[in-house]
Amino acid sequence: MRLLATDLDGTLIFHHAVGQADAEALVRWRKAGNLLVLATGRSVQLVQHAVEVARSSTSIGLDYDYAVCATGTTVIDAAGQVRRTRMLSADQVRSVTRTVGVVSDAPVSVFASTLERDYVLDDPVGLSTDQRTPADRFTAAPLSEIAGLGVTSMPLHVPDSRAAEALARSLEEAVDGVSCTRSATFVDVTVAGESKGSGLALLAEHLAEQGQVVSEVAAVGDSWNDISMLERADVPCAIAGAPVDVVAAAGGRTTPSVAAFVDALMA
Structure with a gap:
């Protein structure tokens, strides 16, 4: 096989x-x-x-x-x-969200995925409201509610590739125990080593x-x-x-x- x-x-x-x-x-x-x-x-x-x-x-x-x-x-x-x-801790979810707001000059949309649902915390890029995205795909919720839900990953939508690379480095330096993996327009934040x-x-x-x-x-x-x-x-x-x-x-x-x-x- x-x-x-x-x-x-x-x-x-x-x-x-x-x-x-x-x-x-x-x-x-x-x-x-x-x-x-x-x-x-x-x-x-x-x-x-x-x-x-x-x-x-x-x-x-x-x-x-x-x-x-x-x-x-x-x-x-x-x-x-x-x-x-494996899931991020509530403290890690809070730290990632706050750090994004501090270190990134470029627009960053912040999402959080659990086993059951995908949430949007902030979406200045507009991915969750794109007409090609079904209206029920992402659930808007505050950080206080999402942090403790068992977040498996935090996809960060960053259209600018240079900004994405800089953001990934900054997050790994600022937040203990996380890894940041880049794809074309996303930085995915997970527990370190995943x-x-x-x-x-x-x-x-x-x-x-x-x-x-x-x-x-x-x-x-x-x-x-x-x-x-x-x-x-x-x-x-x-x-x-x-x-x-x-x-x-x-x-x-x-x-x-x-x-x-x-x-x-x-x-």
């Missing part, structure tokens, strides 16, 4: 849709007796949204075996059962405990938050056009699409 871990946004999902060829390739992969793992910065609830996006754009859906959610902090199975999660790579490693341990032997792990992604996952994979691959350090983490291997990568794996 082999395992394929794929990123979602910018790898499998483009312009709020999943391509037909990619969806069909993933069906073939699982029908051959292999495991499919969705590895994403998205929360548990937003993984389900990805499944809905795939179904509406391809009529196929996006059946998977496991998902590594919220930048590695949470692992769920196909039934949505949480197999493992990443897609660590989530994938813990999933491998879970599979071994269940007596499931994985002979090979393949992974495909497009951004910096995929680097840890690519470094853990036996067969890593970056989407064509990914940043140079992401391609380097994939050993220089690139693919034009998930479908092309799956075809190469199964050839």
